[in-house]
Amino acid sequence: MTINSLRFEHLVRGYGGLPVLRGVSAAVASGETLLVTGDNGTGKSTLLRCLAGLLAPESGSIELTEDGTALGTGQRRSRVGYLSPELSFYEELTVAEIMRLFARLRRVEPHRADELVERVGLPSGRAGGALSSGMRQRLRWAWAMLHRPSVLLLDEPFQNLDPASEGLTRDMLNDHLEQGGMAVIASPAPLGLSNVATRLELAR
Amino acid sequence: MWQRVLNWLADVGVLFVKEWRSELRTRYALNTLLLFALTTLVAVGVALGPLGTSESARTSVLPVVFWLILLFAASAGLPRAFVHEEESGTATALRLAATPSSLFVSKVIYSFTLLLGLEIVVTPLYLAMMELSIEDGGALIAALLLGGLGLAAGSTLIAAIIAQAQGRGMLFSVLAFPILMPLLLLAIALTRAAVSGDGGTTWATEILLYDATVMVAGLMLFPVVWNP
Numbered sequence: 001m002t003i004n005s006l007r008f009e010h011l012v013r014g015y016g017g018l019p020v021l022r023g024v025s026a027a028v029a030s031g032e033t034l035l036v037t038g039d040n041g042t043g044k045s046t047l048l049r050c051l052a053g054l055l056a057p058e059s060g061s062i063e064l065t066e067d068g069t070a071l072g073t074g075q076r077r078s079r080v081g082y083l084s085p086e087l088s089f090y091e092e093l094t095v096a097e098i099m100r101l102f103a104r105l106r107r108v109e110p111h112r113a114d115e116l117v118e119r120v121g122l123p124s125g126r127a128g129g130a131l132s133s134g135m136r137q138r139l140r141w142a143w144a145m146l147h148r149p150s151v152l153l154l155d156e157p158f159q160n161l162d163p164a165s166e167g168l169t170r171d172m173l174n175d176h177l178e179q180g181g182m183a184v185i186a187s188p189a190p191l192g193l194s195n196v197a198t199r200l201e202l203a204r
Numbered sequence: 205m206w207q208r209v210l211n212w213l214a215d216v217g218v219l220f221v222k223e224w225r226s227e228l229r230t231r232y233a234l235n236t237l238l239l240f241a242l243t244t245l246v247a248v249g250v251a252l253g254p255l256g257t258s259e260s261a262r263t264s265v266l267p268v269v270f271w272l273i274l275l276f277a278a279s280a281g282l283p284r285a286f287v288h289e290e291e292s293g294t295a296t297a298l299r300l301a302a303t304p305s306s307l308f309v310s311k312v313i314y315s316f317t318l319l320l321g322l323e324i325v326v327t328p329l330y331l332a333m334m335e336l337s338i339e340d341g342g343a344l345i346a347a348l349l350l351g352g353l354g355l356a357a358g359s360t361l362i363a364a365i366i367a368q369a370q371g372r373g374m375l376f377s378v379l380a381f382p383i384l385m386p387l388l389l390l391a392i393a394l395t396r397a398a399v400s401g402d403g404g405t406t407w408a409t410e411i412l413l414y415d416a417t418v419m420v421a422g423l424m425l426f427p428v429v430w431n432p
Contacts (some may be wrong), residue, residue, distance in 0.1 A: 052300065053300075054296060054299060054300070073331060073425065073431075076314075077299070077300050078301075080300070082296070082300055084296070086293055087296050087297060088292055088293030088294055088296075088297075089294060089297060090222075090226055090291070090292075090294055091226075092223070092226050092229040092230050093225065093226065093229075097225070099220050101218060101275065102301050104214070104215075104218045105219075105301040105302050106301055107211070143297065144343070158346055185209060
């Protein structure tokens with residue numbers, strides 16, 4: 001099994017002079033979950049964006065390691081499975097077209113995309129713009145899992161999901177962890193997760 | 205090494221197909237470019253027409269008007285290349301899944317093919333409406349191909365720069381002046397050479413150099429403006 005770890009230390013990030021993250025540090029290893037909680041505006045989403053390589057921290061370090069090798073920011077972007085409410089897909093393309101497009105870009109076999117669409121129970125021929133908010137969230141899950149990422153970065157992962165869909169996505173998360181993956185989950189609420197290794201509470 | 209090149213080319217192809225598939229379903233850029241070009245074409249045709257310009261002024265004036273039509277049509281439609289990705293929230297997925305260089309090149313090729321389609325419609329109409337005869341067809345084709353490529357590359361680069369900024373419309377105009385002005389002057393000169401038959405090898409070479417410069421600058425700058 002591949003031994004992976006994600007460690008970030010003293011992360012600082014603000015917006016226009018307004019500090020949001022003030023020296024945040026934590027680590028997570030294979031099979032573990034890091035739960036980041038805090039009120040609105042405490043920087044949970046900002047932290048996940050920094051970890052995904054979508055936002056550069058003003059100071060501090062982020063290190064994703066696979067089998068003892070630290071990956072650069074570009075490699076980190078390709079190894080994370082990112083799920084966020086801000087993540088949108090092409091409204092004019094169908095679910096199958098969206099997933100196959102990203103499967104090709106991620107160098108994943110097309111049937112993996114089809115399998116995930118089937119697993120999350122989405123109608124493959126429906127246009128992205130015609131999906132309900134719960135379906136969009138399931139599409140985000142399928143997209144995040146597409147390339148078998150080593151670390152899942154999940155920002156409010158069960159938002160808009162009905163109980164059946166939430167159970168399904170929790171199973172997907174557990175499968176990911178059992179296979180040696182890591183997860184960083186940001187949510188204002190504890191989410192009732194039982195296998196959390198580390199908790200990080202952010203405050204204003 | 206070769207596998208990486210093939211993978212990169214495959215990414216460009218996949219993203220290019222995505223651009224056209226999206227465009228054919230929404231027809232935003234197609235409609236914008238075509239309607240803008242046809243409107244200005246008719247306005248210019250009625251105002252100047254074949255009789256509205258003296259024979260001596262035709263060679264110098266009409267190529268200028270022709271490229272202004274193409275420039276403003278492109279300015280109306282092409283800046284959407286990246287703005288739409290940012291506004292609709294699809295940029296995040298692309299940032300994580302695609303390499304910046306393959307994305308930039310696919311957008312340039314998409315814009316280029318869009319402009320080529322526009323030129324195929326507008327050029328014969330313009331020549332017919334103005335009764336403008338071409339002495340050197342090769343020079344005209346070179347002007348359309350090389351000028352179109354430069355316009356596509358320059359517009360895509362500007363679109364990438366402005367995509368994450370406020371006041372995008374104004375910024376496009378501000379950046380378009382220094383970036384696209386040299387191309388515009390060269391393309392006009394080459395089109396004049398096509399009309400007069402004076403030979404435009406020098407102008408064509410200079411446009412080719414401009415295109416290469418903008419493409420290289422775009423490939424170097426784009427990862428910086430696209431990623432944090």
